[in-house]
Amino acid sequence: MAQPLIEARNLTKTYGSTTVVHNISLTIHRGETLGLVGESGSGKSTIARMLLRLVEPTSGSVLFDGIDVLAANKRDLRALRRRMQMVFQDPFAALNPRVRIRDIVAEPFKIQGGLSHAHIRQRTAELLHEVGLDPGILPRYPHEFSGGQRQRINIARALALKPEFIALDEPVSALDVSVGATVINLLRDLQRRHDLTYLFISHSMPLVRYLCRHGARPPGRNRPGPRSLRTPPRTLHPTPHSRHTPTAKPLATRSDQAYAVPPVRR
């Protein structure tokens, strides 16, 4: 099989004396969706952020298309940022209320530089169209939009630089079920259209299964089935009265090839 697009080995993150992610390894092949499921506080967002090096791992390694992400200098990292994007957990917090939609979606172009104003305007309108929004909303502000629409704006921004990989951090948890379903379908369509690779973080195994099965490259003869990785439950301050035994049972389902990860050691 071809080289994985993402290969993370033994990622660990420690804040002070607390280990929030312990020895997580994962691989994601091109066009595949890896589902990441786990309880609140089990380190899912931290794992995603470490893959993009938005959070510096305490130890471990991340290869993106064979490139050592943790050894990348500023320039390399800039190039990598075009290729790896993230849709953040809270669609409300992720959008600055004082910035117009136009400038939010165009932000990645401005950071990367090198495009004319006319080109940026055209690409920004195209991006809104891609996520099912009317480009007429470009002069407006985030507070005028619902959670689902905001999440579409976040997705448009993540797509701007034509990434190959997107970490989707609970993209629909804050949305009503029916609105969430339309966003999931959008993500599925975008994945097929652009051959995207996803890390999909969720609390919902059915959602993970759905997106994993209907991804850009549904499992074929030579490809693994939908996969998920479960982060172990953990409690921050266990006391003798609330003894908590971390369990990291694999989520074995019919078609999921599930991986158990070791419990966090405190």
Ligand SMILES: Nc1ncnc2c1ncn2[C@@H]1O[C@H](COP(=O)(O)OP(=O)(O)OP(=O)(O)O)[C@@H](O)[C@H]1O
């Ligand atoms: N900057 C930080 N400093 C200290 N602790 C942190 C920091 N960021 C995260 N943590 C802690 O790390 C743990 C894992 O956080 P993380 O946000 O990765 O969990 P999560 O699985 O994404 O949770 P949720 O499902 O609620 O989003 C939590 O206990 C959190 O409080």
Ligand SMILES: [Mg+2]
């Ligand atoms: Mg999180």
